[in-house]
Amino acid sequence: MAANLAAYRAQLSGQTAILGVVKADAYGLGALAVARKLSQGGVNYFGVAALREVEELRQGGLTAPLLLLSQPDPQYAAKIVELGATATVYESAFAEQLSRAAPGGIKIHVKVDTGMNRIGLPPGELAGFLRGLEKYKNLEVEGLFTHLACLGAAGRKQLAEFADCVSAAKKIIPNLKYVHALSSLAVGEFPEAQYDMVRLGIGLYRGVLALKSRVMLVKTIQPGEAVSYGATFVADKPLRIATISAGYADGLSRLLSNRGRVLLNGRSYKLCGQICMDMCLAVVDDTVAVGNEVVLIGAQGGQEITAQELADLTDTIDYEIICGISKRVPRFYLE
Known part of the structure; x- marks a missing residue:
């Protein structure tokens, strides 16, 4: 800033x-x-x-x-x-x-x-x-x-x-x-x-904010199994799915369901299924474990997700993305 x-x-x-x-x-x-x-x-x-x-x-x-x-x-x-x-x-x-x-x-x-x-x-x-x-x-x-x-x-x-x-x-x-x-x-x-x-x-x-969370659970689902509400994502092969502690009540728009991505261990992973009020899910690999840091906005390992990227995916402006981060998300200020 x-x-x-x-x-x-x-x-x-x-x-x-x-x-x-x-x-x-x-x-x-x-x-x-x-x-x-x-x-x-x-x-x-x-x-x-x-x-x-x-x-x-x-x-x-x-x-x-x-x-x-x-x-x-x-x-x-x-x-x-x-x-x-x-x-x-x-x-x-x-x-x-x-x-x-x-x-x-x-x-x-x-x-x-x-x-x-x-x-x-x-x-x-x-x-x-x-x-x-x-x-x-x-x-x-x-x-x-x-x-x-x-x-x-x-x-x-x-x-x-x-x-x-x-x-x-x-x-x-x-x-x-x-x-x-x-x-x-x-x-x-x-x-x-x-x-x-x-x-x-x-x-x-712009560029001063990082929005982060953690992996709550990692599990493997089989072909034909669905994730989240409405079963909008169905596995076509065995998949590792990470449950992340962040949802639309935190400011992660449901319009990012099956469209957005997160960063884990410096790599990009696609969100899958409908974003819930308190959680979202991503298709991951064997390198991802419970407790790993998840970046929803910000940089990690040479990769970056900007508020503008989320705005483009949801047909809005970056102002709305950052204003939408709810009060229940704790803020930490770093020099």
Whole structure:
């Protein structure tokens, strides 16, 4: 992770701040541990998606600024203030409620929707919205941001619209501290649009995770015998089958049934039969024994299984693969 952070820093201006995105438990890696590690690397602002995530980080002792990346229901305004989070704002009713809840003041970032069509303020309404915020003296507009839906030409179109928004905003708030539009994948594509901050998530986390288990049992089955639910795999000859302590409740998608592979003793073995809630099975050889380490994601003996490989096999993205590793899987952090 430190190497990934350093690689991004090499692409950024020395004045560009990094917001470490640790939502969804830092994409499944463990938000508090990741935030602490990134803090050691000089990251001093973090982004989350839910108030519960803010609460967990504060309870864990993280005091750095936390940007809540979306606007919750107005009834939670007081909780945002209590937790000392920076609020995202794009609706007048929420701004009013937040002002009432924060007599001592609170920092906010205004979200503009330049084409994602998910959340945010329409660009044409930005100037009027910012002028409307001027009556709330306790709301400090610290930032302005947008979210790109695509790279390439579509991303450039969004950035052009956002540039107009930035110009309009700075006529009203000349000392706007943070303007941000780029996430991990966009930094390399649009280096000219770094502004004051970039939001880094998946780009920090790729290649840092290994998902491992152990062999529970090894047995030989005969021709015509099936394994697991639905009998979707039937032996055509005597086969050694290893039962592995990992299943879909741990984050191993059932879509990998009869398709995925595991690493054992530096060799690759195919999964067989339906992946169960707590276990999966693989066709192995005589070198495999009970207690052997099994790599589900990661490297072993010159072989590697990446989250992207699993994503390709299950028609998804690597984000979903690592976010899907469940809470019951223990996390160990190695330097």
